[in-house]
Amino acid sequence: xxxxxxxxxxxxxxxxxxxxxxxxxxxxxxxxxxxxxxxxxxxxxxxxxxxxxxxxxxxxxxxxxxxxxxxxxxxxxxxxxxxxxxxxxxxxxxxxxxxxxxxxxxxxxxxxxxxxxxxxxxxxxxxxxxxxxxxxxxxxxxxxxxxxxxxxxxxxxxxxxxxxxxxxxxxxxxxxxxxxxxxxxxxxxxxxxxxxxxxxxxxxxxxxxxxxxxxxxxxxxxxxxxxxxxxxxxxxxxxxxxxxxxxxxxxxxxxxxxxxxxxxxxxxxxxxxxxxxxxxx
Ligand SMILES: Cc1ncc(C[n+]2csc(CCOP(=O)(O)OP(=O)(O)O)c2C)c(N)n1
Ligand code: SF4
Ligand SMILES: [Mg+2]
Numbered sequence: 001x002x003x004x005x006x007x008x009x010x011x012x013x014x015x016x017x018x019x020x021x022x023x024x025x026x027x028x029x030x031x032x033x034x035x036x037x038x039x040x041x042x043x044x045x046x047x048x049x050x051x052x053x054x055x056x057x058x059x060x061x062x063x064x065x066x067x068x069x070x071x072x073x074x075x076x077x078x079x080x081x082x083x084x085x086x087x088x089x090x091x092x093x094x095x096x097x098x099x100x101x102x103x104x105x106x107x108x109x110x111x112x113x114x115x116x117x118x119x120x121x122x123x124x125x126x127x128x129x130x131x132x133x134x135x136x137x138x139x140x141x142x143x144x145x146x147x148x149x150x151x152x153x154x155x156x157x158x159x160x161x162x163x164x165x166x167x168x169x170x171x172x173x174x175x176x177x178x179x180x181x182x183x184x185x186x187x188x189x190x191x192x193x194x195x196x197x198x199x200x201x202x203x204x205x206x207x208x209x210x211x212x213x214x215x216x217x218x219x220x221x222x223x224x225x226x227x228x229x230x231x232x233x234x235x236x237x238x239x240x241x242x243x244x245x246x247x248x249x250x251x252x253x254x255x256x257x258x259x260x261x262x263x264x265x266x267x268x269x270x271x272x273x274x275x276x277x278x279x280x281x
Contacts, residue, residue, distance in 0.1 A: 037214030085116025
């Protein structure tokens with residue numbers, strides 16, 4: 001097997017070694033294209049797990065299909081690379097069978113809001129205690145650039161050469177409507193911001209959703225490009241913002257796509273365990 005050269009500079013390798021990230025990542029380098037936003041999410045994920053002091057055997061990541069689907073393959077923790085759109089039900093099953101595990105469901109925008117869209121409302125309304133990370137590059141990456149349910153209207157793609165005729169869905173608005181108890185939005189170009197979101201999402205007892213905006217450098221040269229996205233984001237935490245105010249969260253979802261941070265948090269609902277918890281008290 002050909003051993004790939006390190007893509008990291010020396011100081012980064014030292015940082016990675018000193019902080020224990022190497023124990024959590026797989027030996028092989030990720031196979032994503034150089035410049036793909038998914039490297040930033042991978043980095044943030046490892047850092048968050050280290051900060052949360054999670055051991056390898058305490059973590060399970062479950063993905064669907066797509067470039068994002070490779071995520072568990074690049075980690076040295078329990079993992080499933082499942083079928084298109086099926087990371088959510090498998091992750092829910094893992095959590096219910098092994099409540100001691102910290103479970104992550106990973107899915108691309110096509111995976112989550114195309115074929116997998118039927119699973120999301122039920123995991124969210126049940127408040128299953130898993131963290132769902134949406135890898136949103138607004139395109140079908142692995143299958144070479146077709147329009148996804150999150151591709152902007154009129155954007156030229158490999159499946160719609162004259163422009164996408166369909167309106168995109170708004171993932172944060174949808175997840176709020178599904179009664180998700182933790183909703184955040186992050187940017188792959190700001191792994192430090194993502195680390196804090198992942199930490200908070202894991203600490204939340206219930207279904208957590210993190211919408212990560214992530215450039216596909218290969219098949220989207222128009223919408224989510226590093227050049228276009230750079231410097232456009234601000235964090236809700238920088239303002240006087242109350243994440244427990246659902247109407248304020250809805251307003252952000254509706255009109256402020258460049259606002260990042262924990263947009264909504266309801267810590268008061270029981271997490272689903274398969275039993276009626278209020279009857280136990
Ligand atoms: C049932 C089924 N339908 C279609 C496919 C083909 N397919 C594989 S990946 C993919 C698109 C993935 O796009 P997305 O979820 O956005 O992930 P990305 O590659 O962008 O990370 C499709 C349509 C499949 N593998 N299984
Ligand atoms: S095709 Fe796009 S999403 Fe897939 S690895 Fe390459 S840059 Fe990333
Ligand atoms: Mg995609």
